[in-house]
Amino acid sequence: MTYMPPIAKMGIVAERREDQxxxxxxxxxxxxxxxxxxxxxxxxxxxxxxxxxxxxxxxxxxxxxxxxxxxxxxxxxxxxxxxxxxxxxxxxxxxxxxxxDRGTRQGYCARAPRFATDRLAHLRVAGATVAVELVDLSAGGARLRGVEGLRCDTPASLIFDHIAPRRGFIRWARDGDVGLQFTPILDLPTLMQILR
CATH class of the missing domain: 2.40.10.220 (predicted glycosyltransferase like domains)
Known part of the structure; x- marks a missing residue:
């Protein structure tokens, strides 16, 4: 049986923060x-x-x-x-x-935090699967190394052992690296499982 802590009654806990x-x-x-x-x-x-x-x-x-x-x-x-x-x-x-701000100011682009990694994975694109190095990862996407000739907006899936394939599309490609944007973003347990 799972213990559930009692729920606080409305109005009992005073708000201590002064800022919105x-x-x-x-x-x-x-x-x-x-x-x-x-x-x-x-x-x-x-x-x-x-x-x-x-x-x-x-x-x-x-x-x-x-x-x-x-x-x-x-x-x-x-x-x-x-x-x-x-x-x-x-x-x-x-x-x-x-x-x-999602980039409305000239020269500024807010990005989600990236986590550096050297994990290996596979990228499935147009029916073919290729081994790639996962350079960095965020909830919204990944930077992959070891694949050439991919076009932007191409659908793709990132595959890890013991984790369901993560779908997305190629956001950018240059010098053997590609950016994969996940759709939808990764949840906390999946992201933590990949980063272990």
Whole structure:
């Protein structure tokens, strides 16, 4: 039998934050702790901090760097944790205008955090399968090395052992590297499974 903690009654917990929060369901982020990168989902975001969900929960008081699309890396510390949820307080207030900017400002393109890896995989394109090196990975896509001659917008699937193929399309190709955009984005357990 699974233990379910009691649900807090509305109005009992006082709001302690003074800054406005922005709900960010399915936004992805990265924690950098002692040169180790950890994936997280950003659930709430404000100029002063964030509520994140991560599989590896750092202790209260832990200092780390936090990064997400359009923000970071910025210094932060853990102020609370509960199961897989973690509250972060930023060292300095952050400009949230860059978080929602998807490239509307000239020369700026907000990207989801990338995780470096040297894992091998297979890419299936037009009925053929080729071995590739996974250079880096985010919830939204991957950089692959070892394949030539692919055109942008070509449908493709990335294949790993013991993980269902991840569909997407070729976003860019140059010098033997290709960018694969996932459709839909990876969920937290799948991303963590690939990065292990």
């Amino acid at each position: 929060r922005y709900r960010r369901v399915l936004a992805t982020g990265k924690l950098i702790l002692n040169d180790c990168e950890m994936f997280c989902f950003v659930r709430d975001l404000s100029v002063g901090g964030a509520k994140i969900e991560t599989l590896t929960v750092p202790p209260i008081g832990q200092r780390l760097a936090f990064e997400m699309r359009g923000l970071g890396p910025c210094g932060a510390r853990v102020v609370w944790n509960r199961e897989h949820l973690v509250g972060l307080a930023f060292d300095t207030p952050q400009d949230l205008a860059t978080v929602s």
